[in-house]
Amino acid sequence: MTAAIEVRGVAKRYGAVQALAGIDLEVRRGEIFGLLGPNGAGKTTLISILAGLARADAGAVRVLGHDVVADYRAARRLLGVVPQELVFDPFFTVRETLALQSGYYGLRDNRAWIGEVMRNLDLTDKADANMRALSGGMKRRVLVAQALVHRPPVIVLDEPTAGVDVELRQGLWQFVRRLNREGHTIVLTTHYLDEAEQLCDRIAMLKGGRIVALDTTANLVRRHHALYLRVRLDGPLPGELAARALDAEGGMHTFRLEDGAGLEPMLAAFRRAGRRTLEVEVARPDLEEVFVQIMRGER
Amino acid sequence: MSGAGGESSRPAAAARSAALAGLATLLYKELLRFWKVAFQTVAAPILTTLLYLLIFGHVLEGNVRVYDRLSYTAFLVPGLVMMSMLQNAFANSSSSLIQSKVTGNIVFVLLPPLSYVEFFAAYVAAAVVRGLAVGAGALAVTLPFAPLGVAHPLWAMLFALVGTATLGAMGVLAGIWAEKFDQLAGFQNFVIVPFTFLAGVFYSIHSLPAFWQQVSRFNPFFYMVDGFRYGFHGVSDVAPLASLGVTGAFLALLSAVTLALLKSGYRLRQ
Ligand SMILES: Nc1ncnc2c1ncn2[C@@H]1O[C@H](COP(=O)(O)OP(=O)(O)OP(=O)(O)O)[C@@H](O)[C@H]1O
Ligand SMILES: [Mg+2]
Numbered sequence A: 001m002t003a004a005i006e007v008r009g010v011a012k013r014y015g016a017v018q019a020l021a022g023i024d025l026e027v028r029r030g031e032i033f034g035l036l037g038p039n040g041a042g043k044t045t046l047i048s049i050l051a052g053l054a055r056a057d058a059g060a061v062r063v064l065g066h067d068v069v070a071d072y073r074a075a076r077r078l079l080g081v082v083p084q085e086l087v088f089d090p091f092f093t094v095r096e097t098l099a100l101q102s103g104y105y106g107l108r109d110n111r112a113w114i115g116e117v118m119r120n121l122d123l124t125d126k127a128d129a130n131m132r133a134l135s136g137g138m139k140r141r142v143l144v145a146q147a148l149v150h151r152p153p154v155i156v157l158d159e160p161t162a163g164v165d166v167e168l169r170q171g172l173w174q175f176v177r178r179l180n181r182e183g184h185t186i187v188l189t190t191h192y193l194d195e196a197e198q199l200c201d202r203i204a205m206l207k208g209g210r211i212v213a214l215d216t217t218a219n220l221v222r223r224h225h226a227l228y229l230r231v232r233l234d235g236p237l238p239g240e241l242a243a244r245a246l247d248a249e250g251g252m253h254t255f256r257l258e259d260g261a262g263l264e265p266m267l268a269a270f271r272r273a274g275r276r277t278l279e280v281e282v283a284r285p286d287l288e289e290v291f292v293q294i295m296r297g298e299r
Numbered sequence B: 001m002s003g004a005g006g007e008s009s010r011p012a013a014a015a016r017s018a019a020l021a022g023l024a025t026l027l028y029k030e031l032l033r034f035w036k037v038a039f040q041t042v043a044a045p046i047l048t049t050l051l052y053l054l055i056f057g058h059v060l061e062g063n064v065r066v067y068d069r070l071s072y073t074a075f076l077v078p079g080l081v082m083m084s085m086l087q088n089a090f091a092n093s094s095s096s097l098i099q100s101k102v103t104g105n106i107v108f109v110l111l112p113p114l115s116y117v118e119f120f121a122a123y124v125a126a127a128v129v130r131g132l133a134v135g136a137g138a139l140a141v142t143l144p145f146a147p148l149g150v151a152h153p154l155w156a157m158l159f160a161l162v163g164t165a166t167l168g169a170m171g172v173l174a175g176i177w178a179e180k181f182d183q184l185a186g187f188q189n190f191v192i193v194p195f196t197f198l199a200g201v202f203y204s205i206h207s208l209p210a211f212w213q214q215v216s217r218f219n220p221f222f223y224m225v226d227g228f229r230y231g232f233h234g235v236s237d238v239a240p241l242a243s244l245g246v247t248g249a250f251l252a253l254l255s256a257v258t259l260a261l262l263k264s265g266y267r268l269r270q
Helices: A043-051 A072-077 A094-104 A111-122 A137-146 A166-181 A193-199 A217-223 A260-272 A289-298 B012-035 B038-060 B071-103 B114-143 B153-177 B181-197 B209-216 B220-233 B241-264
Strands: A005-014 A018-026 A031-038 A060-061 A077-080 A156-158 A185-189 A202-205 A210-216 A229-235 A247-250 A253-258 A279-285
Touching: A005 A031, A005 A043, A018 A060, A018 A202, A018 A217, A031 A043, A031 A094, A031 A166, A043 A060, A043 A077, A043 A156, A043 A185, A060 A072, A072 A077, A077 A137, A077 B220, A094 A111, A094 A137, A094 A166, A094 B012, A111 A137, A111 B241, A137 A156, A156 A166, A156 B071, A166 A185, A166 A193, A193 A289, A202 A217, A202 A289, A210 A217, A217 A289, A229 A260, A253 A260, A289 B114, B012 B038, B012 B071, B012 B114, B038 B071, B038 B114, B038 B153, B071 B114, B071 B153, B071 B181, B071 B220, B114 B241, B153 B220, B153 B241, B181 B220, B220 B241
Parallel strands: A031 A185, A031 A202, A077 A156, A156 A185
Antiparallel strands: A005 A018, A005 A060, A202 A210, A229 A253, A229 A279, A247 A253
């Protein structure tokens, strides 16, 4: 089956900055794919190349098999992009904005679908308001609606929840999940790693224009065997153990274990020191910790 | 919501019609954009034209005769109308593009499957419509002051079309080149305004010293004004067909350059 998105050897330089230094990846059909990385990692650059907003210096990108340069008409029709920047045209109302956007794709009478998209994004009340008069979160929703007017099978959202309140953020992710269930492939970027962890089937982590990790979300989290052990003891920590503790918050001491096998020796050490464990918690690192470690260059 | 759209390649005819609808939508958006603020984009330039006519006509009427038989005001009207058409055609495409670039909403027209030719055609066509709207209005308000016949309406129309299209194309070029409003204002103040003012709007170049007559012949706008005036008065400094040739060649050159830049993605798809 053709990949939803296929990126092959894509490189892009802006003056002295190597924004992308050879990216290869495939987004499978029907998945939710996360593109993560610190500021300046190259996420938006990659999306711009995918969307035809920028040209790659080298390499090729295909959307459902259609090259984004050679076969740009087909590629763009299959793609809906929510840009990172909160842009809008102050000359128009929400409804006009959506009708125009749909017209650019050659869709003549698209009112029913536009109405449905507006309903789904809670924009119906604001349909005839000028874009200028909308709050930031509403403008963001219009951007999402604009990306959907032509019913693209592949949807790319570049930080759709930046500067968006909790309620809208949850609403937006619910909507994204629903689009995904209905068969749309989703690519998203976000700096909220908990959201990425919950949503994404697979994740690529970018750093300095390179992919530094690419795997299923579950594997990425699992790959880091380290466990965190948090214990409350019936007395102070013995000296040799105190040196290993990461922190002690509210009487709970935290230790980092290389893997599950490290657990038993710790408990034994407490017993040897004559301490009783009153409370125990073992936690896997979450995606955020994995992210931090990968970005530091640890594996 | 229903599922994802199909990806099978549609018949060529449907694709062509979709592309045409895309172009038509961009044109419509460009028209809507100036029409929503018609007070500034149409009414204001019409008023400016009227003021020029009243002031220059008043000062110079009776002192200057052109082509022996024309009153100065009658001579002035077509030139003024053409000047305002040209300036407004330029303003339409250039200001729309720079605004979209600076505010970032240019992505809305870069994301859809529009070709660079469709993009160019829509902006130029909207500039032509704005130019013609201003021209029609300017003609309507100046006519009471200088009743004039239209000797060759087809010539007048042809020059109005080619002239506004040329300036529309120039506006696209300036709009994609400029990265800030200042740069565009510079282009407007140092290229468009002087070249339109010195295009023989206020005088026949035959009244100029020989050297300046020659210089005027290097100004493409001169041929647009001269040809347009021929449409009204049936007299001109240069034969209308020659003027049309020069103007048409200039339009072709400008379009070729602009299309090549658009195709390369210059400053739009970096
Ligand atoms: N148009 C441009 N001109 C010059 N440099 C650019 C341009 N666009 C991006 N860059 C540079 O390329 C690098 C990658 O930028 P990009 O916007 O792709 O990062 P990002 O991963 O999207 O970051 P963020 O999380 O902040 O959105 C950065 O160093 C940036 O400064
Ligand atoms: Mg970005």
